[in-house]
Amino acid sequence: MGWILAVAALLIAGILIWLVVPYSPARAQFAKLITHQIDHTNTQNGTITPADIADLPRPVQKYFQYCGFIGKAKMSNMSIHFNDVDFVLTPGKPKLKIKYTQYNSVDELQRIAYIDTHLYGIPFEGIDAYQNGAGSMKGILAKSITLFDQKGAAMDQASLVTCLSESLFLPTMALQDYISWQEIDETHAQAVISCYGISAGGIFTFDDNGAMVSFTTDDRENTDTQGNTTKARWSAICEDYRETNGIKFPANLKAVWHFETGDLVYFDGRDITVRYDVSK
DSSP states (O other): OHHHHHHHHHHHHHHHHHHHSSOOHHHHHHHHHHHHHHHTOOOOOSBOOTTTTTTSOHHHHHHHHHHTOTTSBOOSEEEEEEEEEEEOSSTTSOOEEEEEEEEEETTTTEEEEEEEEEETTEEEEEEEEEETTEEEEEEEETTTEEEEEEOSHHHHHHHHHHHHHTTTTSHHHHTSTTEEEEEEETTEEEEEEEETTEEEEEEEEEOTTSOEEEEEESOOEEEOTTSOEEEOEEEEEEEEEEEETTEEEEEEEEEEEEETTEEEEEEEEEEEEEEESOOO
């Protein structure tokens, strides 16, 4: 009996050490994906000029001017760090406090994001990726237990339209041929993104100053942690623009599912740091 208890104690100690050490396979995978993304990023040359935006819808042109992008160097990629996020993993369950880091690139369209939090004191990590036209979302508990790993056509389109929703944060992306624009009125513009044989679209809404206040699409399906899918309208909400280094960026970003039963704000991010032209 004594040796059994000793082995059990060693196993428990080993598990506890594994959970508290900084290393995790998911974080290492995220770093590898980011390295690949940066290595395949081609530099965008020159600055953003009035001529670059002349063919965009008027509200989008006004957004470029309001945010201060005219005259700035064309960005090749972007990182966004959300240090304070209220996140709903499962509707009806308590919100999680998470840290969320993402990298987007322009030329070879990619988006890689990493979630870092805890579930009942146990590390929980997520990797949300769009590379080579394929979208995926994986959740890992205790650094080694895969809770879900979502892939497929619906995830490909969802990831693609997410890139579109963020295209104005990385404004060089909005100038690429894979995004087409159509003006609706003074404060609304429709956009369609087409890559790797699939397309997705949505509507951007702006205020009278030119700030983007929302993006809404019907081209996403909600997939829960059990793999069940629900067709629902989805929105990204931008609030509280602030200026840093001559560029305005929203200080609060939300993601909302508009279910028939009511709206679910499942991502509410604050304390945001944005960097352009990120290198290793």
